[in-house]
Amino acid sequence: MKQVVSPVISNDEIMPGGYLMWLDCPQIASVAVPGQFVMVLCRRRDGDVPLLRRPLSVHRVNGGRLALLYAVVGQGTQWLAERKTGDGIDILGPLGNNFTINVDSKKLLLVAGGMGIAPTVALADYAIDRGYITTLLIGCGSASYMYPAGQLDRAVSVGLNVVVATEDGSMGRKGMVTAALADLSPAADQIYACGPLPMYRAISGDIDMLGGKPTQVCLEQMMGCGWGVCYGCTVETENGLQKVCQDGPVFDIKDVLWNSVVDPVVGRI
Numbered sequence: 156m157k158q159v160v161s162p163v164i165s166n167d168e169i170m171p172g173g174y175l176m177w178l179d180c181p182q183i184a185s186v187a188v189p190g191q192f193v194m195v196l197c198r199r200r201d202g203d204v205p206l207l208r209r210p211l212s213v214h215r216v217n218g219g220r221l222a223l224l225y226a227v228v229g230q231g232t233q234w235l236a237e238r239k240t241g242d243g244i245d246i247l248g249p250l251g252n253n254f255t256i257n258v259d260s261k262k263l264l265l266v267a268g269g270m271g272i273a274p275t276v277a278l279a280d281y282a283i284d285r286g287y288i289t290t291l292l293i294g295c296g297s298a299s300y301m302y303p304a305g306q307l308d309r310a311v312s313v314g315l316n317v318v319v320a321t322e323d324g325s326m327g328r329k330g331m332v333t334a335a336l337a338d339l340s341p342a343a344d345q346i347y348a349c350g351p352l353p354m355y356r357a358i359s360g361d362i363d364m365l366g367g368k369p370t371q372v373c374l375e376q377m378m379g380c381g382w383g384v385c386y387g388c389t390v391e392t393e394n395g396l397q398k399v400c401q402d403g404p405v406f407d408i409k410d411v412l413w414n415s416v417v418d419p420v421v422g423r424i
């Protein structure tokens with residue numbers, strides 16, 4: 156884990172309220188792996204709010220550059236959205252565990268709901284570059300909120316299969332991402348899902364949807380420190396209490412006791 160102040164290379168709104176920030180950060184980019192995250196200080200070092208760093212997933216790495224993809228939802232992410240090229244961002248990472256691929260898996264299905272696309276693209280890049288047959292299923296409310304296809308051009312050119320679903324049918328398949336998941340899971344050896352808590356609850360409550368395939372999820376919880384000190388992100392699992400920041404954020408979907416998990420978006424179970 157390193158703490159570095161990294162210059163912003165670019166910071167663009169690539170979908171409504173969704174920003175892609177590239178940082179020059181070889182110290183973290185060189186060691187980060189898909190599923191990990193960084194804790195970002197979303198204020199000037201001499202400022203006082205927001206006090207706590209904010210967790211953001213590793214979205215992409217390219218040489219010494221690290222990309223974050225974030226939705227503006229509050230004070231911290233709003234501050235981040237206002238940063239310009241050359242500004243320094245204080246980040247701590249990489250943190251947490253990572254996605255794992257079983258030795259006998261060849262065909263991977265990656266499922267991203269909403270901003271769950273952030274960690275999923277890192278895994279898609281990683282998997283396709285190592286020769287896995289990889290399908291990326293992206294779901295969102297409507298076409299105007301879809302992750303821009305151009306961001307995936309390179310991965311598609313080397314074999315990534317992209318399937319999109321929108322709830323209003325304005326792009327790709329009409330309906331929830333979970334319906335498309337049920338159709339695609341039989342062909343996969345392993346599944347990875349990233350999205351909001353209701354998506355995980357829907358999947359975990361309908362095991363047929365996964366076709367019995369091993370499934371990892373990337374869990375979000377409010378967290379104070381990001382490296383195991385404050386216990387603020389603890390969740391109940393089959394293996395006892397676990398810290399999302401240190402034991403996660405990647406968990407086997409079967410291990411999490413979903414009814415006990417607090418939804419960070421609404422702040423209740």
Ligand SMILES: Cc1cc2nc3c(=O)[nH]c(=O)nc-3n(C[C@H](O)[C@H](O)[C@H](O)COP(=O)(O)OP(=O)(O)OC[C@H]3O[C@@H](n4cnc5c(N)ncnc54)[C@H](O)[C@@H]3O)c2cc1C
Pocket residue numbers: 192197205209210211212213224225226227228229230231232233270273274374375376377378404419420421
């Ligand atoms: C391991 C991890 C990785 C994450 N990766 C990403 C990412 O790559 N991209 C991204 O956009 N977001 C990601 N998040 C969520 C992100 O950390 C929050 O959206 C962010 O902390 C909000 O900060 P804020 O100061 O802007 O909002 P705040 O003022 O702190 O909160 C405003 C509202 O945002 C929502 N919120 C706050 N924290 C979370 C949270 N942890 N998860 C979901 N909603 C939250 C709540 O509704 C809250 O009321 C991740 C969270 C975790 C735990």
